[in-house]
Amino acid sequence: MTPFKLTDELIVEIQQLIEDKKNTALRSMMKEFHYADIAEIAEELKVDEATYLIKLLDSEKTSDILAEMDEDIREAVLNNLSAKEIAGELEELDTDDAADIVGELPKEIVQKVISQIEDKEHAADIVDLLRYDEDSAGGLMAKELVKVNENWNVLTCVKEMRAQAENVTRVHSIYVVDDEEKLKGRLSLKDLLTTSTKTHIKDVYISKVDAVNVNEKSEEVAKIMSKYDLEAIPVVDEIGRLVGRITIDDIVDVIKEEADKDYQLAAGISQDVEADDSIWELTRARLPWLILGLFGGLGAAGIMGGFEEMIAQHAILFFFTPLIAAMAGNVGVQSSAIIVQGLANDDLKGSISNRLVKEMLLSLLNGLILAALLLIFTWIWKGDFATALAISISLVVVIIVAGIIGTFIPLFLHQRGIDPAIATGPFITTSNDIFGILIYFWIAKLVLGI
Amino acid sequence: MTPFKLTDELIVEIQQLIEDKKNTALRSMMKEFHYADIAEIAEELKVDEATYLIKLLDSEKTSDILAEMDEDIREAVLNNLSAKEIAGELEELDTDDAADIVGELPKEIVQKVISQIEDKEHAADIVDLLRYDEDSAGGLMAKELVKVNENWNVLTCVKEMRAQAENVTRVHSIYVVDDEEKLKGRLSLKDLLTTSTKTHIKDVYISKVDAVNVNEKSEEVAKIMSKYDLEAIPVVDEIGRLVGRITIDDIVDVIKEEADKDYQLAAGISQDVEADDSIWELTRARLPWLILGLFGGLGAAGIMGGFEEMIAQHAILFFFTPLIAAMAGNVGVQSSAIIVQGLANDDLKGSISNRLVKEMLLSLLNGLILAALLLIFTWIWKGDFATALAISISLVVVIIVAGIIGTFIPLFLHQRGIDPAIATGPFITTSNDIFGILIYFWIAKLVLGI
Structure with a gap:
């Protein structure tokens, strides 16, 4: 795999296609690109052009593009979208990414956008996440996870999991909770592949599970996950109820941001700036x-x-x-x-x-x-x-x-x-x-x- | 979860137990600790004490402890172990960690250690990995992965996977190869949960798969994986054959090392040093x-x-x-x-x-x-x-x-x-x-x- 390389020629070509409204050509061209690459492209376009591109493509792809884009440019693009259009994008995103975007919206339109989200549970999850500090485990976690009740058997578990897994991009671990939603332990996918269907979860789950409190600082979460080589960690509230899950890709971002910040402070730069800022x-x-x-x-x-x-x-x-x-x-x-x-x-x-x-x-x-x-x-x-x-x-x-x-x-x-x-x-x-x-x-x- | 905090009292207690040769107490005490924590403990002990601890515990756990330990201290401890004992530790490790350790051994004992590894395939994999540059995809990757032939059906696939998964800590993706071992695509575990057992892999696999060349620089691999939010990436050789897999936890280390290095250079420190160095x-x-x-x-x-x-x-x-x-x-x-x-x-x-x-x-x-x-x-x-x-x-x-x-x-x-x-x-x-x-x-x- 050679990493995508953004060229001036490509930008000019895309701008020409947008100007000429060659929608079919644009669509098929974008199909070839990863959303992270389109986000890079969009950052180089004028705001109106980027908006045009976002409105043209399916929200399944554009939601990821938006989530990946630089904050400032995303804000400008979202400004050009209606509450309903924004809601459509949020619908497609995991709750953590959706909450990050909602958190940046002007206060007066947040309610309007949220009320337009069709999946009410998804909307409720996003609202829940909004109340956590950005730099805490709560601010990092997503609501999407796969959890099973300790009283189920493996068969019920697999059936329920199939339904839940629809909403979860990467499964990692299956968390086991009791009737009060308290985190009891975990099941690995591997274990599930090798256990008979009638076994009760109670009898097979691993009771040792690392979890972080929802108020834990994100820096601390990053330390824990990288020290113990965890790819996902469940998040519990003050009384031990499972409320979310943090995955390692979010931690990679935390580590990079921390390192960038320390580097900038050492160089006498006091805010988070980039070479391309004004x-x-x-x-x-x-x-x-x-x-x-x-x-x-x-x-x-x-x-x-x-x-x-x-x-x-x-x-x-x-x-x-x-x-x-x-x-x-x-x-x-x-x-x-x-x-x-x-x-x-x-x-x-x-x-x-x-x-x-x-x-x-x-x-x-x-x-x-x-x-x-x-x-x-x-x-x-x-x-x-x-x-x-x-x-x-x-x-x-x-x-x-x-x-x-x-x-x-x-x-x-x-x-x-x-x-x-x-x-x-x-x-x-x-x-x-x-x-x-x-x-x-x-x-x-x-x-x-x- | 409160992160483990190493205290002077704990170290003194452990040193006393080692001096008194209270093996049972030591063993049951260590059972409570994560291997990453024991590695931290071992780094605070004298080399002889750390060696005592390593010899006392099961190689299943000590191998992970050794892999986690600071290079200098690990070298000193390994110096106290016989070739056979070192081979026993390597046996338990994933090939990438094992290769890292072998790479640090004095040249004259490498062959002796390798020849003592009972699992000949494992030994061959480690030897293979030794030839790659430390800072390349080849130097990061592990040989452990789950791969299936495109001509198998889902049932054969699941059976084969169970066997292969035994050696793989985290499955992530199932890679699909052709008869010449060339990487064709991937299957997600999720897909496998929802496909009928008679389907041929050829008909269900996703042909789009990101892969890196074995000679790609590790910094570049880190960029690709974090940009595209990948938790694992397959590594192919010059003619496209699947030769290994890199997981995100290795990338987290690369990112941290890079950041640390840049920070030190900015501060006028020209080598990789830590506050506790001499x-x-x-x-x-x-x-x-x-x-x-x-x-x-x-x-x-x-x-x-x-x-x-x-x-x-x-x-x-x-x-x-x-x-x-x-x-x-x-x-x-x-x-x-x-x-x-x-x-x-x-x-x-x-x-x-x-x-x-x-x-x-x-x-x-x-x-x-x-x-x-x-x-x-x-x-x-x-x-x-x-x-x-x-x-x-x-x-x-x-x-x-x-x-x-x-x-x-x-x-x-x-x-x-x-x-x-x-x-x-x-x-x-x-x-x-x-x-x-x-x-x-x-x-x-x-x-x-x-």
Whole structure:
């Protein structure tokens, strides 16, 4: 399989077909494409063209296309559809995807759309899902699942399952509940293939079943599912009733979003943006950290101004401030990144003080190696051993302090329940720049006896 | 389900049990834990203790524990096992996990271990898998899958499947092949539940099936599976024969590793390290970029030295170098991160020149806002409008250049087939520091007419 590659020629061709209203050609062309590919195509079209395409194709396919599309463009397209048309799309979607779409609709039309859904049970399920937080198990789960009562026998079970399976794209596990809908265990499809039809479910089901609470954070659900290699996990409410099911494909999205978010935070981008967003959106995401950096820089300027009297005899010290600031920033980012990642992957063990001692030793080792290099280069270059020594000693201390700050801040934030990822990038760089420069001049002054 | 939480008390308790050789207590204690949790426990034990635990438990469970364990610790434990014991563990594992473990064994014992595997077919499958690159579809896939011949009927099919399913943890899809083992299509379990037993597979299978080539890069496989929401994908060789299957749980690992790697590169960490690695390993991963930063700093010092004559009248200019360098670094990292992420997610469209124009406009907008702030602050603070203006104009130019460098370099690397992620972090920061300072002094000189 070669993955689908979107080309400009293809877009132009499709736009021409839409302009000429060549519906038959369009339909047969789209038949060849996977809905995920059509979603990509639609994102490149103008909103009116995308709407035309959506209205042209069967809602069985367009519902999946819509579910796959970028939020902003989907919103624009849905704006062009009637409540009845939107309801028709929702009818075809699994409840989790349908609820995601309904959640984005303007409040005033939600009720209108929901009331137009013909399958009342489906509509009720969607409404149920709307009340859960987006970032919780409830926000991720779908209502579609296959469940059987522990009092049935395998034959009844298979019969009921056939009916239920109609609505479920992938079966994975068959969940076993009692008369009160409480989750008791599971049956694997494999087991069902090898059990006699008269056996009671009670006697064959596996009582050990992993489940998550409906209020569990989605990040936590992702951790559980990937750690235990689960492809689906049932969701229970506060009193243990089976209310939904989360499948691994939703978790893949959670993992990717988490990773993207952490990466962006580390790079000083404060909102979820993409390269193709507008200049205005990108500015709003990038400016806050830059303003922080600006004030950090003003702080550094202030500090250096305080050492102005040193300029006369030791101008050379000033030439090394960018080096010191950069090293402080780099070390801080490295230390914090390792901690942030360790926290995200849950593999940080031991106490904070042990971590700090380790980071201190690590920074000392790195600092000594780097300082030795710096000493040799600067000495040869400037021929002034005392100054070279002063700068090098400062570098070691600055690196150690930077490492400790980079280690401590994310750990501290994490302990306070704040996402440690915000501590990486510009925040660490800026604070380390300032501390670095302050320490540098202070130590240089001390060593040079000024 | 509350996720398992490893505590120091638990480790101490287990260590005590091991020391006292309380095997029955240990066995019944471990029975309560998932293998993924025992792997976590084992990673906290000393190697001898972990080995003791592995030797104590059934290989059915220990094989999964070993497969789940951190590579380094697994290697150490396997070192304590005989070839026969290792073979026993491999016997219980799926071929993909078994091949991963064999791939790490010292070359001289591989043959000995393989020859001790009793199931000769299993051994042959493992050997087959060893020849594929770790980062390819072949390196990810398992040999375990359920396949049926297109000429069978549903009854034969179900019978054969029962036998095959014994070896397959999760069935997902039933693949249909012809007499030459070429992949023809698939059957879903659901279809099988609703088809009469005499029907020929030829007449019911779905001929549309996504498959990847055995040489496809694992990153590409991850993209395909997550884009098309596939939970398993068959792998075919150069002439279309079905050779294996990749399941989504392997892909989850690929996605996480990719994200972790990009994050580390952005933070200037050049190898795959964890917070719990040794100081020496961490130094090796962190030092290279720090040395780059050191030379960048020396370069900056050299540039500033070239403007030394300005110090007498305009010392204030020198105080603002950390600010300029930091802003250049921050903007560069932001721009490059957005491009790197866009490339990773395959959602960058349009030409390089369009990107650069957009980034220029974006940087201009950000730069003007920041420069206005800087102008006001510096003017009020220092009372010197000409200098404040010179610094502010420089800032705008520096930000634009930094944005362009940050955008261009990852795009350029990507075009050359180099991972653009290496361009983020210290590389961009360092080069932007130098360019920024050079541009800054040059423009300041021009504006102030020195």
